[in-house]
Amino acid sequence: MDKYDYVIIGSGASGAAVAEKISSDYKVLILEKGDYLPLNEAHKGYFRASSCKDFEEHGKIEILSGNGVGGTTLLAIGNGVRTQEKELKKLGIDIEKELDEVERDFEVSPIPENMLGDRTNLFIEKSKELGYKPKIMPKMIDFKKCKKCGKCNMGCQFQAKKTSLHYIENAISKGSELKTNFEALKINKRNKYFEVQGMEKGNLINIPAKNVILSAGALDTPKVLNNSGIMTPKKLFVDIFVTIGGKSNQSFKDEINMAAYIPFNDFLISPYYSERIIKMLSEKKIESKRDNIIGLMIKIKDDSFGYVDKNFIEKYCTGKDVQKISNGVAIASRILKKLGVDMIVSTEAIGAHPGGTAPIGTTVDNQFKTKMGFYVCDASILPESPGAPPILSLMALGKKLGENILNST
Ligand SMILES: Cc1cc2nc3c(=O)[nH]c(=O)nc-3n(C[C@H](O)[C@H](O)[C@H](O)COP(=O)(O)OP(=O)(O)OC[C@H]3O[C@@H](n4cnc5c(N)ncnc54)[C@H](O)[C@@H]3O)c2cc1C
Known part of the structure; x- marks a missing residue:
């Protein structure tokens, strides 16, 4: 199999934005655990912490997120505010330009x-x-x-809500490939390259890649990191x-x-x-x-x-x-x-906004790189709770990583 330049794990807020940014210049494969659901059926992708084992014994806070192409943005209720700009700037990450771009892409405006x-x-x-x-x-x-x-949080039967599907569709039209129902489990390093190990239809598959961007969201990214030998802090x-x-x-x-x-x-x-x-x-x-x-x-x-x-x-x-x-x-x-x-x-x-499980400064540097050399970009890298809707900033972080990659070649 020819190596992909970048394998992106997860097609949500950050993963889709980075895919869209680099797809014209690189051979990209997007791996997504969930289905390609139409927007009016997005509710089928709900994941609830209460379905986890021994829920009552671990704090009993119901945590919501989504699986499916476009990630949890399909279940979002469309709120588009700027968050974490100052906190990220203190860490040397300026996302102002990228936020402007996201707001233009999605025509974000007050009701x-x-x-x-x-x-x-x-x-x-x-x-x-x-x-x-x-x-x-x-x-x-x-x-x-x-x-x-x-009923925005169920999807949208009128196709009015704007989601990461927009970036995924653009990325595909620029040549990216998308594999659904593939659950990445682990990232292995093979000399200077990588291999993503995952399950597809009950089979264990290895996909070689020159580099990997892990964007599986704050509830799954730490699992893949831990399986790959990178221990994550308890900062959810x-x-x-x-x-x-x-x-x-x-x-x-x-x-x-x-x-x-x-x-x-x-x-x-x-x-x-x-x-x-x-x-x-x-x-x-x-x-x-x-x-x-x-x-x-x-x-x-x-x-x-x-x-x-x-x-x-x-x-x-x-x-x-x-x-x-x-x-x-x-x-x-x-x-x-x-x-x-x-x-x-x-x-x-x-x-409904899990984050912080692989934070900048601990698990990744301010270029979003792990010590193994692959990238993490999703809500898990946020340094602290925004207490506000984070999608715009997560998309801006995806764009930022994409630009860093384009500028580094
Ligand atoms: C009901 C609800 C309403 C919300 N409303 C808003 C809102 O209005 N505005 C706002 O800003 N935020 C909102 N949020 C929060 C927002 O949707 C999330 O914070 C954001 O989507 C997280 O982005 P992410 O890139 O970290 O992960 P996600 O968008 O969750 O994407 C992660 C993707 O990775 C996939 N994945 C996971 N594990 C694997 C694996 N092992 N292999 C392959 N793929 C994998 C998942 O299926 C998913 O598609 C809402 C959340 C919920 C639950």
Whole structure:
């Protein structure tokens, strides 16, 4: 088999961006564990930590991510904010130009006023009355196609949400190859080259490559690193969130989730529809339905404290995390009271932005290179929890690595 110049493991936010950048100049193979799912079936790619062994004994924080071509971006709800710019700059990585490029590629823009729903408008009005400063969320959504169904996290049946599939399609049109249902297990070094070992249809396969870019996401990248002989630190963060809410006496139509937000130092608050609120209310004998509940998400910058093992994910809330959540809950409940909610319930702790499992400065250098000489580029290299949607920055990191590779030849 002819050697590929670069084998990229994982086709998510960072992997797809780097593939798109280098595909005209190099022979590239993208390996993806999941299927090539249409956007309206993206929910089939959900991975939940609660399906891991002994979930209850390892912290019981539900962690969400996705498998499939395009990675977890297919399940994202389109939020497109800049995060981690300053933190990365301190490490010698400037992603400003790349962020500009990503914003142009996906036409990221705040939701137009006429697309804001009644819940969001009420949230904005009442939180302003309390002296807070809500902002409109920038989104990676084509608003001409969006029907405000509020189900972005299931995929998108109207093809309005913009995802990493855009970069993957471009990379393929420039000559990259894509292999789906291939799970990379290990990277071996063979003299000055590499070999990716993985499973395809039950068979163990070795793929030779001049170099490898590991972009399997923060829950899988550490497993591949550990199998390859690179031990990773216990620094998993997940941007823990809870959604608190209750029944309102008004009737609302469906609307875009997280359409506005209030940023604080360690957390953000944003209107979020959660089916779990209906379940929690019914446990208290309060009947509610989709159109009469209001929810607010409190998403924190959590401590880098947790890790991924072969069969489980260990992640607890630290004392500091609990403090941040309760600070957020105190403010969000004031807003909910103003919105007319009497009985407030809370979901359990969830995390949808896993990262930090192979951080810059520990596992990789600021060129994203490991001591074995291959690259890692995904949320695992982030130095700390952003406490905010990270896709734009992860795509920018992918572009940055691509440019470094192009400039090094
Ligand atoms: C429900 C939900 C909503 C979200 N909404 C937003 C949002 O609105 N805005 C935002 O900025 N962020 C959002 N996020 C977070 C965001 O999607 C992730 O932080 C981001 O996609 C992570 O990028 P990544 O490149 O690290 O990994 P991923 O995008 O997860 O990509 C990793 C890829 O690698 C593949 N893979 C894994 N292991 C292997 C292996 N061994 N071999 C081959 N392939 C492998 C996976 O199948 C996957 O395709 C959301 C997350 C969830 C769960």
